[in-house]
Amino acid sequence: MAQAKAEVLAGAEFIEWSAEEARRTYGLVIPARNAEVLQLTLREPVGPVAAFAPWNFPINQCVRKLAAGLAAGCSFVLKGPEDTPGSPAELVRAFVDAGVPGNTINLVYGDPPMISGHLIPHRVIRKISFTGSTQVGRQIGAMAASHMKRMTLELGGHAPVIVAEDADIEAAVKFMVLQKFRNGGQVCTSPTRFLVQQKVFDRFVEKFVKQCAELVVGDGLDPATEMGPLINRKRVDSVSELVDEAVSLGAKLCTGGNRIANKGFFYAPTVLTNVPIAARIMNEEPFGPVALINPFNTLDEALEEANRLEFGLASYAFAGSAATVAKLGKGIAAGMVSINHLGLALPEVPFGGIGDSGVGTEGGAEAVAQFLATKFVTQQTIGG
Structure with missing residues (x-):
């Protein structure tokens, strides 16, 4: 019970952190070689996300995906875990009750291969976020890559x-x-x-x-x-x-x-x-x-x-x-x-692995950046 309460409180903290990070999705002004040219980079949401969450932390593993993605401006189809279905459902309900539009977060349950096989190739989905085993992560990653989809994979460890x-x-x-x-x-x-x-x-x-x-x-x-x-x-x-x-x-x-x-x-x-x-x-x-x-x-x-x-x-x-x-x-x-201490998994620090443990991160300032695309705009003044 104590660990469950700690997970819920940590989830709330992560949501708050991500919401604040939405204020800092800065672009850049790049000095141009020509005085009449303005060069900008803009940060835009990548688009709809297919997210796959595991059972072992049914609040926090959903929160890590939803909070950062919502802060970037993305919508979601969230595939919840069958072993712990109640917590993600109540989490999504809380988001809706807080004012998130009802069609922004879509929660589904069911056969994992069938759902992933439908969502990942779908033309509407622009990014994949998966937490789970390395074995399944390889399959998800291969499917995402074959359809040129961005991905964040948080996989197993030892x-x-x-x-x-x-x-x-x-x-x-x-x-x-x-x-x-x-x-x-x-x-x-x-x-x-x-x-x-x-x-x-x-x-x-x-x-x-x-x-x-x-x-x-x-x-x-x-x-x-x-x-x-x-x-x-x-x-x-x-x-x-x-x-x-x-x-x-x-x-x-x-x-x-x-x-x-x-x-x-x-x-x-x-x-x-x-x-x-x-x-x-x-x-x-x-x-x-x-x-x-x-x-x-x-x-x-x-x-x-x-x-x-x-x-x-x-x-x-x-x-x-x-x-x-x-x-x-x-x-x-x-x-x-x-x-010399336990300092992992805080909202403000990166959370992710290398090698067989995954691609990308789900914590810190980088978490929101995973859901943003960089657009370069260059424009020249015409006439007076």
Whole structure:
């Protein structure tokens, strides 16, 4: 419940930020070579947008698309998630109640391939905005490109966390347990591959496992609950398979690794250490409550592992010295790097990835720019 309330409040903040950004969709006056020529660039809305939102943040993932696009002057056909249909419907109702014309935001549900196959090629649609898995994102991107449509793709991740030996271990554990198990780990920016320097490895694991084991898992409506169930049985089975395979290959199970009470879709917060690189979970996004913790000796080793995968969405690091912080900030290949605190997903900062994690951004001043086209106008004075 606390996380749901936080999502709604964050959504409201993002809408407010985007509305203010509408005041700043500036063009340019470009100095001309001829005194009688005026050269201008104008920023115009790209046109109607087909937006596809996922279930894991049914308010914020819709808001990130709608708010920025509306600020730019675009209309929408929003394909809502079937697993969490109520929240987007009420969000659109709120926009209409606030005065957005009724035909500006159009909400549809249904078979995803059928809807995308109709909307993306349609001549009216000028831009595609999609949040979801890398696998589906590739298909959406290929279809959009074949029809010369602009696109913003926010896809999967496999976020590394580098913990240097001079880091504040208590702070690192506190921040990362909070971030790892938020929404049951069903978050594209969820920290997953923890790389901890050998000198502090045992201490970090001990504290991390202790806090994980103390998390209260249960009914999301209970104020005491810190983590609820996964979205469905398919997700539980997928996480279970990944964990079991890693353990069979030699990973050490420190806590969790099982369904809770064998009912519902509850899966225990899980920690695996010394996980082989060959394990699927080290290469595929688990999208669940599983932390993988491996040791490293030098920062170069940690950076090599952090950058090994083609994913490049979120990343995290903890270190004490300015030199180490600078090396990590420059060396990690990702669209977002948060060092010594949790500083991602604010309305005023960029949100997006590189490589297999997507194209474009959904935050900060760049978010509105994704929905604007630049028109160049050059004019010469005729006569007196």
